[in-house]
Each structure stands twice: as C-alpha cells, then as structure tokens.
Amino acid sequence: MAWTEDLSVGDETLDQHHRRLFALLAEMDAAGEDGGGFDEVCRILSQLTDYIAYHFSEEEAMMEKSGFPFVDLHRHSHQTIAMRVADLASGIDELNFRRIAGELRLFLSGWLIHHIEIEDFEYRPYIGKA
Secondary structure (H helix, E strand, O other), X not given: OOOOHHHOOOOHHHHHHHHHHHHHHHHHHHHHXXXXXXXXXXXXXXXXXXXXXXXXXXXXXXXXXXXXXXXXXXXHHHHHHHHHHHHHHHOOOOXXXXXXXXXXXXXXXXXXXXXXXXXXXXXXXXXXXX
C-alpha cells in the first residue's frame, strides 16, 4: 500500500503529510514482518501517534482557514481515529507487540485510504479560497 497521485487532496503540504503516514505504516509493516523487536515497533508507534496528532491539527487548521463548512464533523472523525490508535497502543507489551503492530497497520491502512478518498476529498474545492 502506497500513496499515489490519485490520493492528492490538492495541497502539497497535506499530500506530504499523507505520504509520511503511508511511510510510517510501511515501516510498521516491515518491523512486524522482518522480525523487528519490541523497541523498534514502539519507536515507530510513537512516531506514528505523534505524526497523526500533528497532521490532524494542521489539516483542521487548513480546513478552518479555507472556510470548509464541515470542520467539526471532520474533527470528530480525527478524534475517533486518535482514540482508537491510543487504545490499541496502550495495550502493547513484549508478548503481544507483533499482534498489536499488525492490528494497527491493518486498521490504519484501511482507514487512511478511506479517510483521504471520502472525507479529505470533501475539502478539496475549498482549498485556495482563503
């Protein structure tokens, strides 16, 4: 799974954010499959959760600046995802880290494409109007 031009939201900064999220998911996948250790998975997970929070904040600010009328609904979607990731991450330990990494990767990879193609594409017409 990788970012393609078909997933562009029309803003290079946000496209870069989405590329970074895909890259972190690929790192999580590699760590899980290639026998990466607990510390490696935790390092990637920490980067992923930090970057998700950063991206959501930046994307919401852009939507507000652009006058996107559904910012609150989008913010709620972001909060739901952040809570789900935090919930999965909170249970990680040295015995289950591969399973948790796999669940996070599967959940986030499915969510990310859906979120971009359905929810993020809604704000494309508003970009540049601010």
